[in-house]
Amino acid sequence: MHLPHLLPNGHLLDLAVIAASGQAFRMRPLGDMWTIVDGETVIVLQKQNGEVRYATWPEGETERVERLFRCDVSEKEIEKELAVDPYVMEAARAWKGLWLLQQEPWETTVSFIISANKHFLGIQQCCDALARRYGKRLETPWGEFYAFPRPEALARVADADLRDCKVGYRSAFIADAARLLVVEPDFLECMYDMSTQEAVAHLTRIHGIGDKIADCILLFAYGRDDVVPYDVWLRRICTDLYDLPKNSSYEKLRAWHRQHFGSLAGWAQQWLFCHARVVHRRGQSLKATWFAEESTHP
DNA sequence: CCCCAGGTGAATA
DNA sequence: TATTCACATGGG
Numbered sequence: 001m002h003l004p005h006l007l008p009n010g011h012l013l014d015l016a017v018i019a020a021s022g023q024a025f026r027m028r029p030l031g032d033m034w035t036i037v038d039g040e041t042v043i044v045l046q047k048q049n050g051e052v053r054y055a056t057w058p059e060g061e062t063e064r065v066e067r068l069f070r071c072d073v074s075e076k077e078i079e080k081e082l083a084v085d086p087y088v089m090e091a092a093r094a095w096k097g098l099w100l101l102q103q104e105p106w107e108t109t110v111s112f113i114i115s116a117n118k119h120f121l122g123i124q125q126c127c128d129a130l131a132r133r134y135g136k137r138l139e140t141p142w143g144e145f146y147a148f149p150r151p152e153a154l155a156r157v158a159d160a161d162l163r164d165c166k167v168g169y170r171s172a173f174i175a176d177a178a179r180l181l182v183v184e185p186d187f188l189e190c191m192y193d194m195s196t197q198e199a200v201a202h203l204t205r206i207h208g209i210g211d212k213i214a215d216c217i218l219l220f221a222y223g224r225d226d227v228v229p230y231d232v233w234l235r236r237i238c239t240d241l242y243d244l245p246k247n248s249s250y251e252k253l254r255a256w257h258r259q260h261f262g263s264l265a266g267w268a269q270q271w272l273f274c275h276a277r278v279v280h281r282r283g284q285s286l287k288a289t290w291f292a293e294e295s296t297h298p
Numbered sequence: 299c300c301c302c303a304g305g306t307g308a309a310t311a
Numbered sequence: 312t313a314t315t316c317a318c319a320t321g322g323g
Contacts, residue, residue: 112304115303115304115305116304116305116306117302117303117305117306117318117319118304118305118321119302119303119304119320119321120303120304121321122303122320122321122322125321126320163319166320166321167320168318168319168320169317170306170318170319171319173306207306210306211305211306212305213305216304230304231305232302232303232305233304234304249312277304282301
């Protein structure tokens with residue numbers, strides 16, 4: 001069994017690392033392969049002999065796969081970005097094979113509305129439940145998959161049924177977003193032409209989306225590589241590693257990070273985020289454990 | 299029992 | 312503008 005297509009940048013990727021990195025919530029293992037649904041396309045991938053091969057259902061969605069896995073970004077650019085900072089270097093060493101995705105905007109929007117004040121596992125469960133119950137079923141040679149439900153589908157789900165997917169108080173936010181998109185079908189499409197600042201203002205019209213979630217959507221669904229979402233982990237990183245004031249405003253953090261990391265700040269952010277979650281110990285500064293991993297590997 | 303989570307919106311001063 | 316609080320749900 002040999003998957004038909006070769007992913008151009010596959011030698012750089014570790015699919016398991018990407019699946020665990022907190023940017024996508026419906027990437028799943030299937031035997032020795034990985035699967036992900038993007039829009040109504042099912043993608044099956046396998047790493048073998050240092051390269052990634054894949055198949056899509058329906059066939060021929062090459063362009064979509066290459067967009068999803070950011071084949072437009074070069075290894076050289078990333079290496080240069082990582083080298084600007086020792087903390088990022090260490091994080092990249094620990095998270096070798098991490099890469100950013102550019103995912104379908106609507107699923108990304110709802111996923112990150114759900115992400116507020118929630119753990120990775122809980123977000124996964126909610127997204128999976130929504131897709132399984134209300135998304136289009138996709139029958140493929142590898143089994144059944146579910147597209148993420150379109151706005152029209154989510155807009156007519158009763159509040160109690162949304163809550164049954166464990167989204168809690170976010171049910172109203174999801175319903176609001178879905179209804180807004182039914183009324184303004186090009187709400188997400190039209191953001192490609194906007195500046196980042198305009199796009200943030202646009203997205204935060206949706207109830208349940210503030211600065212942080214807007215930034216997640218711009219980074220993970222629109223490929224705005226300079227955007228940094230400031231969650232609890234990035235704030236912890238800023239105070240512990242870079243000695244920024246604890247109560248810095250969101251705008252201050254944005255400015256600092258852009259200035260420190262430049263046009264690929266979003267990528268540096270992702271490595272820092274992933275590493276911080278792993279090395280964090282309660283009551284300890286991240287500085288104390290950031291480089292400690294090495295000593296545990298004799 | 300506690301605390302916390304890839305936050306946000308509303309109320310308050 | 313800045314600070315405080317509630318909000319469902321689940322895991323440590």
